[in-house]
Amino acid sequence: MSRTDIGPPYFKDMLPPVIKENYGRWKYHEILRPGVLRHVAESGAEIYSVRVGSARLMTVDRVREICDLADKYCDGYLRFTSRHNIEFLVSDKNKVEPLLRELKEKGWPVGGTGNSISNMIHTQGWIHCHTPATDGSGIVKAVMDDLYEYFVDMKLPAKLRIALACCLNMCGAVHCSDIAMVGIHRKPPVIEHDIVSKQCEIPTLIASCPTAAIRPNPKLKSVEVNEERCMYCGNCYTMCPGMKIADPENDGVAIFVGGKVSNARTPPMFSRLAIPYLPNNPPRWPEVTAAVRKLVEVWARNARQGERYGEWIERIGWERFFELAEIPFTDKHIDDFTFAIPTFRTAATFKW
């Protein structure tokens, strides 16, 4: 008989001894080199953390490989970060170099600390979800391959957080990332009335539409969509499989920029629309990877030291950003949802 409600394993049982002993009494840290942190406790004790990039989607075999390394160098202790990186927790200073050597041999990326691009927060996509407008792991692989140099080095003006969500549900903190990719649809759902009438609860379905585009169709015991109001969010499909929203020809990826969540200097900010649409081109999404690289580099070239993406844009102005990034400005960039008004420019001041 299984026990219910036992809760997660107690984290203290998972901590290396040096952490247990110095818990809550750390004094400072240094980044020794990309991916290698040294935390020093008030007691003088130290712990070294070696951060390694991960695909997140891993087999048990891969996890066991990680365990092998942790056994060898970390007395069997490790952790994962809030961005899905692996952190090898090395208590013995002398094991840092050997670990790094073995990681290098294996070709595992060490980095993601300080002014780098860390791992991409991302979501299921075609590997497991039923609402995606694009894939998750595949684009992440393509983009991280391309931006690898920025993961293993710390040569950027500041941290750069990239995220991807495969549909507008935006699982993850995509809406507040320096650069965010989002899978989007571009056509209203095609309604399969027999499925709607048999499987779906009509009032909930109607309520699911953010723009009130869905109205009942009592004759068919189904619904209708006011296509003028539909902005293809796919929420109706989440609620009801009869609202087919996927459309291989028109689905694709939008890119938002300038979000952050830390309070450092500036308050948390939303990411904002930069590129309304790029095509889905598996397996390596060349248009998306090229666009992301270009976005990274225009910032890296122009921002001041220590300036996050959104901080940079807010300083120079979005009109200047669109010019520097060579992105055409369209009517899509102008908000027309609930909180549109506060985004409109109520000033005669702007740059040409």
Next chain:
Amino acid sequence: MSRTDIGPPYFKDMLPPVIKENYGRWKYHEILRPGVLRHVAESGAEIYSVRVGSARLMTVDRVREICDLADKYCDGYLRFTSRHNIEFLVSDKNKVEPLLRELKEKGWPVGGTGNSISNMIHTQGWIHCHTPATDGSGIVKAVMDDLYEYFVDMKLPAKLRIALACCLNMCGAVHCSDIAMVGIHRKPPVIEHDIVSKQCEIPTLIASCPTAAIRPNPKLKSVEVNEERCMYCGNCYTMCPGMKIADPENDGVAIFVGGKVSNARTPPMFSRLAIPYLPNNPPRWPEVTAAVRKLVEVWARNARQGERYGEWIERIGWERFFELAEIPFTDKHIDDFTFAIPTFRTAATFKW
């Protein structure tokens, strides 16, 4: 027979010769002293403008007195400003001092330029409008009497624009003033069903409510008010005299601060709620005048040179403003209308 559609008198016929000759070719100006401007043209020509405070509500006799002065010192030319001040346009330098002397004798206030408080933009109130929650001219007189020293001198950190509107229609730029007084009601309308049913168009009446608090009452051919949703704006009364909103016991004045319309340095800003309610106490509204003076002075004491009211608050933070101004913060200060969300603090950063 009168002619229609002749339009206003041609302004060029109203201009003093020196202005006509130098129209569009002014070079610079100076404020010689409070209320006295000197504009110099590219040609070297000059015009002196002497700015005089006005009650705005004036009799023809008073206007004729003004004309007498303009005839004597300005060759019969004058103008009014966008804030209802009189400007005597003196072409002859030698007439400036005599004009100022006569104004002084008559006790007419000269000032309103530069870093001063100019005349108050205001509205009809009890003298002519049918929707006021407070008076116009009376409070203005009381407040300007009290702040007189700031009109005739330029000792403030920056311009300070004060405005008053006698109801939420806010005739004027009250919503974007450094300090704004607004007449408010505090109870839902009392419905006189016979008037509503006879004189009012029900659908228009229902549509007039910003919070959709009004619903039809078909039995009485009238309407009902959902009192939970009513925030006493009085718009229904504007549309229909059967929606009695005035309530001497509870009507009064709210004070908003920090608005501006110029683009100088910072974009135009809305005024924001400082004091939710002060009682209507004619004839001199002591609570209101005292509150306004206190608001003026807390800014004057704390702002940096050149910093408008809203610029000052935005620099120090509204939490600090409420503390310095000794104004209790209430649930009324927290927005709950359409664009509330962007005003909520989405950051762990603030001052204690």
Next chain:
Amino acid sequence: MAESRTPLLDELEKGPWPSFVTDMKKLAQRKPAVQDALGQLEMSYRDKKGHWKHGGIVGVRGYGGGVIGRYSDVGDVFPNVAEFHTMRVNQPSGWFYTTEKLRQLCDIWEAYGSGLTNFHGSTGDIILLGTVTQNLQPAFDALSEAGFDLGGSGSDLRTPSACVGPARCEWACIDTLDICHDLTNTFQDELHRPMWPYKFKLKIAGCPNDCVAAVARADLSVIGTWRDSIRIDREAVREYADGGLDVERAVVNRCPTGALSWNAEKKELGLKAEECNRCMHCINMMPKALCPGVERGATLLIGGKATILQTAFLSWVIVPFMKLEPPYEELKDLLRRIWEWWDENAKTRERVGELIYRKGMREFLRAVGLPPAPQMVFRPRANPYYFWWPEELEGNGHKEQG
């Protein structure tokens, strides 16, 4: 001495600011309407409430607006203000007057009205306060005779207004007064005959200082600006510095874009013109040394309004730059397109800004034929809820399917 009939109002005769009570009391001696106006106002001061009410529609022949009907709800007590309508008279651009014209107005209003006025109403009109229905037409005839016409009221174009502009200001980038006059005359029909969903206001400021508060109160704001660089008189800058102005602190450090720099040794002001957003601050601080560039025109913004119904809006940029030279056809055409779209789509009492909010800026821009520009927004949308036009999609446009 007899006891005053206006003990509360009398309190407003004290103090240094001009007293409308003193002024009115004098006129009351020969004008019963003023006497009763004071009496009713005193009653309001006692009751703490207004005593005016709506009434039937009143006006002058051929016009639908320009008069605000007003009736006393205590007309039995104050018969001389039982009817007390206001006439809105269109001011000359920039509120310039000759005393001759002003005196004519006074005489007319003494003859046909109460003799009470506002110079001016918040929209900009000359407000002639208080007359009876039967005097409206005679008053209008006399005004017309004197070269005056009514302004707007009701669901029409409201009286346009403009800052003093080129008449007396060195910073005017456009001829505010002429634009105001020209538009007012071109659109006399729109001004005098309410036929729209609601009011439409138009204000013209010569530069981004916006001395006519357009951005807050005009459905269409015209704000003068320039496309090239601020012009700097280096010698004059030095004089300001020598005269004690802390150029670095008061000017350079407060430039919002960081476009300015200061060489303290040489007393030289540096300017990256392409960074400047034309906020006017540095010009305001050193009027003798700096002035707007020479390639001049205006930024147009739409949608400004007060609180009712959707909450107040400040105006939003819709045309970053438009050259404005007589006969201002480009501007007039745009206004006509805006009105057409608004008139066709708005509900009753829906201001153009509220309609744009309801329909989306994208619909508006397409309908009136304006290209989207990043200058229209402080920042782009944060949500992914945007629409595609059929022609932008592969396969059938979305309107066809489903």
Next chain:
Amino acid sequence: MAESRTPLLDELEKGPWPSFVTDMKKLAQRKPAVQDALGQLEMSYRDKKGHWKHGGIVGVRGYGGGVIGRYSDVGDVFPNVAEFHTMRVNQPSGWFYTTEKLRQLCDIWEAYGSGLTNFHGSTGDIILLGTVTQNLQPAFDALSEAGFDLGGSGSDLRTPSACVGPARCEWACIDTLDICHDLTNTFQDELHRPMWPYKFKLKIAGCPNDCVAAVARADLSVIGTWRDSIRIDREAVREYADGGLDVERAVVNRCPTGALSWNAEKKELGLKAEECNRCMHCINMMPKALCPGVERGATLLIGGKATILQTAFLSWVIVPFMKLEPPYEELKDLLRRIWEWWDENAKTRERVGELIYRKGMREFLRAVGLPPAPQMVFRPRANPYYFWWPEELEGNGHKEQG
């Protein structure tokens, strides 16, 4: 060599970043489910669309959540993924593991599932990807045996998560890991048995750097902070300066509140503690020299969420400061009051932030008994549309009249 059955996916074996394809292909050799998962993914890559669909509700005994049911719409082609459910397993606070525990998980998932995992899901759970309905209960039993439990899914409390906090970070102002663990255990019923209008997420960050991105993704964000002054080690500051850090430019000038000053000669950092808003910037720049104060606790924010339905919200401050010490009763009580109010008032699929938006912050604050504070807003309202409570008015409360 035989032609690859996954030519598109094979392209993802190239490049320096770890390849999930390479990894999966190896496991596919002994796991037919992985083989078919690859096959179906290849099909998605070809078709440019997903091939998963909803299905009946699946789960384990006694729980309403923790399992995401998934079915292939091409199950005939890929029978081994016809059913392919996910189990969400509650991670230990801070994602710390012993290899022993991790290996146990691997063994269980090799036995009862596909052997595919995510370390971790975006909410924080260990994601065990892909198993069949009949294996759910056995897998759960084995997990339970190993000391693991399921996380949340559906309309329940979602698995709380926390930054690494005091375990390895010198800036943690609260014991993020303990709070996370304690709350998770206290609210096991809320976590496992969906009974609310929608999901509720809870994240705990030790300081305003918010390394767990709470403010963007948690219905309730707990963010460590302090009430007194940043502590400064003056000697260490000097060392940074000597070491080449441009303290003035990189630290002082970028302080958002102007709380810092720099004496370049003495290499001394000045701090007006009352001006500091605790943004962390200066601390981040000089970890050896500066650190948070000693009077520690947390700021609580509510309402963070992603795009659907009302658009994304960042969380809003509702408690500027709360001390947080075991057993965290004040926090737990507040959570219960929030859930009660939300549960009573929300529509189906209405997040707590959306409910507050609909009802107004004032109703929320009163219902849960929190006092309004200016820290809750960036700025107060600009509109005059506010409400009065009956007890605030003269005469009868407004509820009685009319």
